[in-house]
Amino acid sequence: MTDYLGGLVDNLSLGLDTALSFSNLYYCFFGVLLGTFVGVLPGIGSLVALSLLLPITFHLPPTEAIVMLAGVYYGSSYGGSIASILLNLPGTPSTAVTCLDGYPMAKQGRAGIALFMTTVASFFGATVGILIMTLFSPLIVTFALSFGPAEYFAMMVLGLVAASSVATGSPMKGIGMVVLGIIVGLVGSDLETGQPRFTFGVPELFDGVPLVAVAMGLFGVAEVIYSVRVVKAGQVDRKNITLRSMIPTRDDVRRSWMPMVRGSGFGSFFGALPGTGGVIASFMAYAVEKKVAKEPERFGKGAIEGIMAPEAANNSADQTAFIPTLTLGIPGNVVMALMIGALTIHGIVPGPQLMTREPELFWGLLMSFWIGNLLLLILNIPLIGLWVRILAIPYHVLYPAVLMFVAIGVYSVNNSPVDVIIVMVLGGIGYGMRLLDMQPAPLILGFVLGPLMEENFRRAMLIARGDATVFFTRPISGTLMTLSLMLVAYVVYSSFNQSRVRRKTDAAKAL
Amino acid sequence: MLTRDYQDIIAGALFALIGGSVSLWAWAYYPLGSITHMGPGAFPAGLGVLLMIIGALVMLPAFFRAGPSIPMPDIRAFVFIALALTLFSFTIRWLGLVPAIILVVMTSVLADNKLGIVGSTALAVGLSIAGWLIFAVALGIPLQPFGQVWQNWQFWQ
Known part of the structure; x- marks a missing residue:
């Protein structure tokens, strides 16, 4: 125990040194600033922003790159609540619940208090998340070092199945997109034999399909084509948000404590589970607050509990989502998959070895979370007026800027004009998939994990001498595989069941 | 349905x-x-x-359930956005960064045509300067603001 604590103190001071270096501070600030910016803007989320920043990470050292990307990710949750409260439009999906009580508060002239208190809740939630990450990551790593290829494979399967079937849209199609992503991830030379696969003689594909092109095509270009006619900017009454209007009443503060604590608990738990995360955590936290409230009828009419719990939940989930990503190398959501992709570009493979091999990166990133959240506190309270003004930027001014970033970003990676065309084609394919309601996020998850899955599968088969039951006979991988199978069985069952139910209601309508 | x-x-x-x-x-x-x-x-x-x-x-x-109708593809948005990226790809080396960005912006605004000619021009000029500042100056990526074509033209002769 003293070993564990002593090591922790050493690591934290190493992390603080790293995080306080000028370049890390600079990129952390840039990350959270950009994160708040895209969080505020409806129509552009952290996913688009991270895809646009991926090419820039080529030109940065790995720690700076990941500090910046992480800042964009958790910064966008702070910004998202501004749009939710003032416009009744969630700036990011995980702040959707905040609309329910945040917008009524704004209509009652309590927008300032709502903005101030959600920032406090966000900071509180993030603090809890970071503490949990600090304390548990070393323990998980010690545990995970004993994992063999079978356990890794099983963990990736569970992560992918959970992430794709819990996400929005049809779960079966989500699983299909994951498998498609794994296949796209296999393009390029086979790691063991060097045999080129699905390259069709194109030398550029020998190293695989670049992540930058896929992410930019699917989240940058396809998203823009899809949103051009759909996204509308909101109207904001900007004059009544002053610092003075942000001071909460004593009653507000008293009511906020417990929801914040409960929300952080939900967030930390669901954030660390693959496939769930901020969206589910914030919905759960809201539902629970409504259950335990003495006057549940206040909810939906501007109850402060209804914004505190979900905001604490989604911010703590943002932080704990890094636990499985950095300790096991298993991304729980698509943003984490992009983080892993960014690290892989630099030749760093996340997993239990990361903490010992790259302690500056791991602990530096962790300490940068503190700095980033403090910066966000400053950005969101005194500078709130700035963000309120940004809310009014219409989408038709934004999307040309997004396209500019896509074009320059892609071109700058290899100085190759052809890459821009490739991204355009992928964007067209992505747009077609969107029309068929085939979600791009599971595809990216599969794409990033595909090569790792194949490697671990082949290794496991080699060790077990071709005995495929190894995935079920080893206790940990057996449990994980059983869970995945149960999830798949449920998805298959519900897709057939749903069609029966829907047919019945259709029949009822026809009568 | x-x-x-x-x-x-x-x-x-x-x-x-x-x-x-x-x-x-x-x-x-x-x-x-x-x-x-x-x-x-x-x-x-x-x-x-x-x-x-x-x-x-x-x-x-x-096959056994009713479903939503498939949304009509927004051909206009697709065409102009694809065209914008294609133009960028063909002009980035030849004309340089600033003209390429201006082309991207002027073409892509046609996808929804909400911005008038004045607004589009202002946006194009603003973004081309911003793009050059962010990528070439701040990040130090070697991108020529104006390509070889301009160097061979000698206006003053």
């Missing part, structure tokens, strides 16, 4: 088609190896079969 869920029928058929081709291709061209020493073809071949099964599972129930 349509009488069948054509969205899922098409999606499922696409999955099945891609899965089938991947599997056949891997089986035909890459060594499968043995179960202990899996060759480069084994994993893709297996995944292809899996994707075929998933495709069937997406497609079959969709």
Whole structure:
């Protein structure tokens, strides 16, 4: 125990040194600033922003790159609540619940208090998340070092199945997109034999399909084509948000404590589970607050509990989502998959070895979370007026800027004009998939994990001498595989069941 | 509403088609190896079969339920955005960064035509300066603001 604590103190001071270096501070600030910016803007989320920043990470050292990307990710949750409260439009999906009580508060002239208190809740939630990450990551790593290829494979399967079937849209199609992503991830030379696969003689594909092109095509270009006619900017009454209007009443503060604590608990738990995360955590936290409230009828009419719990939940989930990503190398959501992709570009493979091999990166990133959240506190309270003004930027001014970033970003990676065309084609394919309601996020998850899955599968088969039951006979991988199978069985069952139910209601309508 | 869920029928058929081709291709061209020493073809071949099964599972129930109508593709948005990126690709070396960005912006605003000519021009000029400042100056990526073409033109002669 003293070993564990002593090591922790050493690591934290190493992390603080790293995080306080000028370049890390600079990129952390840039990350959270950009994160708040895209969080505020409806129509552009952290996913688009991270895809646009991926090419820039080529030109940065790995720690700076990941500090910046992480800042964009958790910064966008702070910004998202501004749009939710003032416009009744969630700036990011995980702040959707905040609309329910945040917008009524704004209509009652309590927008300032709502903005101030959600920032406090966000900071509180993030603090809890970071503490949990600090304390548990070393323990998980010690545990995970004993994992063999079978356990890794099983963990990736569970992560992918959970992430794709819990996400929005049809779960079966989500699983299909994951498998498609794994296949796209296999393009390029086979790691063991060097045999080129699905390259069709194109030398550029020998190293695989670049992540930058896929992410930019699917989240940058396809998203823009899809949103051009759909996204509308909101109207904001900007004059009544002053610092003075942000001071909460004593009653507000008293009511906020417990929801914040409960929300952080939900967030930390669901954030660390693959496939769930901020969206589910914030919905759960809201539902629970409504259950335990003495006057549940206040909810939906501007109850402060209804914004505190979900905001604490989604911010703590943002932080704990890094636990499985950095300790096991298993991304729980698509943003984490992009983080892993960014690290892989630099030749760093996340997993239990990361903490010992790259302690500056791991602990530096962790300490940068503190700095980033403090910066966000400053950005969101005194500078709130700035963000309120940004809310009014219409989408038709934004999307040309997004396209500019896509074009320059892609071109700058290899100085190759052809890459821009490739991204355009992928964007067209992505747009077609969107029309068929085939979600791009599971595809990216599969794409990033595909090569790792194949490697671990082949290794496991080699060790077990071709005995495929190894995935079920080893206790940990057996449990994980059983869970995945149960999830798949449920998805298959519900897709057939749903069609029966829907047919019945259709029949009822026809009568 | 349509009488069948054509969205899922098409999606499922696409999955099945891609899965089938991947599997056949891997089986035909890459060594499968043995179960202990899996060759480069084994994993893709297996995944292809899996994707075929998933495709069937997406497609079959969709025949028996009503579904949403498939949204009409926004051809105009697609054409102008694709054109914007193509123009960038062809002009970035020849004309340089600033003219290429101006072309991207002026073309892409036509996708929804809400911004008038004055607004578009202002946006184009603003973004070309911002793009050059962010990528070339702040990040130090070697990008010429103006390409070779301009250097050969000598206005003052």
